[in-house]
Amino acid sequence: MTVPHLTAPVEASSAAAAFAALRAQGLRLSTARRLLLHTLFAADRPLTAEELAGEGDVASAYRNLEVLEGLGLVRHVHLGHGPGLYAPAGDRHELVACERCGASVALAPRLVEALRAAVRSATGFEVRLSHLPLPGLCPRCHANATRSGGD
Amino acid sequence: MTVPHLTAPVEASSAAAAFAALRAQGLRLSTARRLLLHTLFAADRPLTAEELAGEGDVASAYRNLEVLEGLGLVRHVHLGHGPGLYAPAGDRHELVACERCGASVALAPRLVEALRAAVRSATGFEVRLSHLPLPGLCPRCHANATRSGGD
DNA sequence: CCGCTCTTGAGGGTCGTGCGCAATAGCAGC
DNA sequence: GCTGCTATTGCGCACGACCCTCAAGAGCGG
Numbered sequence: 001m002t003v004p005h006l007t008a009p010v011e012a013s014s015a016a017a018a019f020a021a022l023r024a025q026g027l028r029l030s031t032a033r034r035l036l037l038h039t040l041f042a043a044d045r046p047l048t049a050e051e052l053a054g055e056g057d058v059a060s061a062y063r064n065l066e067v068l069e070g071l072g073l074v075r076h077v078h079l080g081h082g083p084g085l086y087a088p089a090g091d092r093h094e095l096v097a098c099e100r101c102g103a104s105v106a107l108a109p110r111l112v113e114a115l116r117a118a119v120r121s122a123t124g125f126e127v128r129l130s131h132l133p134l135p136g137l138c139p140r141c142h143a144n145a146t147r148s149g150g151d
Numbered sequence: 152m153t154v155p156h157l158t159a160p161v162e163a164s165s166a167a168a169a170f171a172a173l174r175a176q177g178l179r180l181s182t183a184r185r186l187l188l189h190t191l192f193a194a195d196r197p198l199t200a201e202e203l204a205g206e207g208d209v210a211s212a213y214r215n216l217e218v219l220e221g222l223g224l225v226r227h228v229h230l231g232h233g234p235g236l237y238a239p240a241g242d243r244h245e246l247v248a249c250e251r252c253g254a255s256v257a258l259a260p261r262l263v264e265a266l267r268a269a270v271r272s273a274t275g276f277e278v279r280l281s282h283l284p285l286p287g288l289c290p291r292c293h294a295n296a297t298r299s300g301g302d
Numbered sequence: 303c304c305g306c307t308c309t310t311g312a313g314g315g316t317c318g319t320g321c322g323c324a325a326t327a328g329c330a331g332c
Numbered sequence: 333g334c335t336g337c338t339a340t341t342g343c344g345c346a347c348g349a350c351c352c353t354c355a356a357g358a359g360c361g362g
Contacts, residue, residue, distance in 0.1 A: 029360095033309085125287040133233045135279055136276040180328075182340075207342080
């Protein structure tokens with residue numbers, strides 16, 4: 001059951017790094033994990049545990065994602081509804097996500113920093129977008145909502 | 152529904168006002184609803200449906216909260232984990248909420264406006280904090296997290 | 303090749319939330 | 333105050349997301 005090695009440029013090295021990190025922790029490099037990480041790093045957008053499980057066991061996927069998250073290799077975000085979305089921890093940072101369609105884009109660090117500072121001085125709260133995104137509507141969904149009068 | 156500039160004491164600032172609003176809609180003032188609204192308005196922080204149900208039926212609580220939300224008397228937010236939190240709609244609409252303890256505070260409208268503008272111009276997304284709060288940590292939880300090496 | 307132990311996969315459980323339905327309780331009219 | 337119409341209740345169940353348990357299987361060091 002060997003996965004045909006696609007020529008994934010940056011992703012492959014990240015996945016490889018993830019493999020190494022796993023091994024470094026005395027954890028095993030199982031087929032399921034390999035597959036999961038491949039899928040994860042190859043994806044260009046956060047995936048659900050179910051998507052990542054593919055034909056495999058969803059429970060195992062959750063388990064592995066938990067492990068990987070513990071190692072800091074993976075992170076997940078929750079939009080208000082629907083399953084959590086998992087992404088490689090490396091590249092994506094703080095993001096805005098569309099409540100409707102789940103689309104999300106990264107926020108410039110300076111923007112986040114400014115926001116954090118503003119909210120901190122105004123409320124004392126420490127904004128944290130690493131687990132939960134900034135909620136909003138993507139341009140398209142916003143257009144739809146506006147057109148159909150939806151809030 | 153044009154609201155001039157009033158900082159007026161919002162509509163149903165009390166359970167009694169909410170009762171009236173219900174009756175005005177031809178809806179019945181059941182004991183369950185009375186209790187729910189009392190609890191809701193008496194609370195100093197958002198409550199879960201279960202808390203609001205008390206000894207009563209949780210399903211009914213959800214149903215009623217839905218109704219009340221439809222009337223604009225109640226609103227709810229979701230933190231990533233745990234049940235949704237319900238609060239009287241009179242509260243400020245945009246808020247930061249603590250991911251750990253659920254505490255939430257209102258954000259100044261101009262702050263939200265600034266944030267919205269910044270994110271819009273940077274990403275095209277329309278930030279919307281009316282249903283989902285801006286995630287973060289309250290001062291206390293942040294202190295704890297920092298102390299114990301949390302994210 | 304062996305064996306120890308990490309992992310898997312299936313099954314089932316929990317939690318949050320919504321639905322259907324029969325019994326009940328508001329409220330209006332008499 | 334009693335009656336009847338129907339909104340509402342409360343229960344049981346359904347469903348999705350997620351996690352736990354346990355026996356069987358797979359990594360990896362020796």
